[in-house]
Amino acid sequence: MIQEFKDFIAKGNVMDMAVGIIIGAAFTAIVSSLVGDLINPIIALFTGGIDFSGWYYTFDGSQHASLEAAKEAGAPVFAIGSFLMAVINFFIIAFVVFMLVKMVNRVKAAAERPDDAAPEVHTGPSELDVLLEIRDALKK
Structure with a gap:
């Protein structure tokens, strides 16, 4: 049973979950402060402080x-x-x-x-060029 517990804890997704919970707790404090200290006073301004x-x-x-x-x-x-x-x-x-x-x-x-800045590099003739060459060769 101890080995199973070690395997469970050693899995990456458990550690990811632990990090997520810790960051989530810190994020909750930030969002609560944002709502309580910034957004609610603005709403109170528009509702007359109700x-x-x-x-x-x-x-x-x-x-x-x-x-x-x-x-x-x-x-x-x-x-x-x-x-x-x-x-x-x-x-x-x-x-x-x-x-x-x-x-x-x-x-x-x-x-x-x-990146859109990188130009496309053509290494040979395009498909249209090849088809036009075939057409011209068949005409001859």
């Missing part, structure tokens, strides 16, 4: 100053605003990741494209 996270409903009908106060009081809370903000943030993050992947794919495709 923050949905304070929208909630208590099932027992009690009134509280804020969602946090209702939770501290132990009231059964239906926090629709927090859920709505999580959904909005998900779509923003998904769109940002989509744009980043699209940009990386474009850069990758440009790097893999052969």
Whole structure:
């Protein structure tokens, strides 16, 4: 069993997966900062600073100053605003990741494209030239 474990760990795809997870965690911090620190303030500018996270409903009908106060009081809370903000943030993050992947794919495709500056080298007559020579020879 130990040998099987060593073989499993030694496989390249496990190491690739580990590197991917580590980079993914770092990338998550970057994307979260991008959304929270740059994109959400721009959206707040256009929506007048609306923050949905304070929208909630208590099932027992009690009134509280804020969602946090209702939770501290132990009231059964239906926090629709927090859920709505999580959904909005998900779509923003998904769109940002989509744009980043699209940009990386474009850069990758440009790097893999052969240079157009290299001239084509013809080593002999073209197919059309050969056919024209055959035609002329048959006419004679």
